[in-house]
Amino acid sequence: EAEVAQSPRYKITEKSQAVAFWCDPISGHATLYWYRQILGQGPELLVQFQDESVVDDSQLPKDRFSAERLKGVDSTLKIQPAELGDSAMYLCASSSDREDTGELFFGEGSRLTVL
Amino acid sequence: AQSVTQPDIHITVSEGASLELRCNYSYGATPYLFWYVQSPGQGLQLLLKYFSGDTLVQGIKGFEAEFKRSQSSFNLRKPSVQWSDTAEYFCAVKDSGGYQKVTFGIGTKLQVIP
Known part of the structure; x- marks a missing residue:
């Protein structure tokens, strides 16, 4: 069965460092979402892509967060x-x-810990 | 803006007992409604969904949910829970039409005890 792939599964970093997460959606799915889930809360949408275009990034902290989907995959x-x-x-x-x-079909997620 | 309320943060039930998890939504028209389950450290898996038609929908793992327009509710039920049902359950709502986002509730943590 096709799955959404994410990496890394776990990332520990120090504050002020850069970090990146990667996602490969199910083949043929045009819409891709990034959600953030803080411990004890529900997922919050950060950004939504339709093919390579952003259709919703209203909750993305744009001063420090960026997202891209250059080839629409x-x-x-x-x-x-x-x-x-x-x-x-x-x-x-x-x-x-x-x-x-x-x-929505979800990946297993990437857990980030910032020290 | 659409919103979802899950009033029960944590529920503990005994194995074999019945279960009902509450969900209320705020939306003007008839939304698309979902229940997802999340095991510890994992992504979310769809349990069931409602778009239109029969207000009682069946899902995987023996779960069902009933859409009640008059109460703006979409409660999840299971007649007899198993220890393996221990997980976190999220209700979600989506505006029908177009590329509208899916909004999740805060979740209900279910603990099933032997």
Whole structure:
């Protein structure tokens, strides 16, 4: 069964350092999402792509976060510089546009710890 | 803006007991509604979804949910829980049409005890 791939699974970094996460969605899924999940909370949408275009980045802290999906397939989320409050699980998800169902398929996530 | 409320942060039930997890949403029209489950350290898996039609929907792992428009609710139920159901459960809502985002509730942590 096709899956959303994410790496790394775990990342420990010191504050002020740069960190990057990678996501490869299910083949053929045009929509890709990055969510941040702080411990004890629900996922919060950071950015949503339709192919290579950003359709929603209203909650992305643009002073330190950036996201790209250059060829409309895989995507990278970057944080520079990392802050203590960025410690969280970063979840990537994708969905098909053949049906407007909104069903998201999630990867296993990348857990970030900022020291 | 759409929102989701899950009033129960943590629930403990005995194995074999029935379960109901509450979810209320705030949205003007009829939204798309979802329940996802997350095991510790893992991503989210879809349990079930509602778009239209029959207000009682069946999902995987023996779960079901009922959409009640008058109460703006979409509660998740299971007649008899198993220890393996221990996980966190998230209710989510999406605006129908277009590339609208999916909004998640804060989640309910379920602990099933033997």
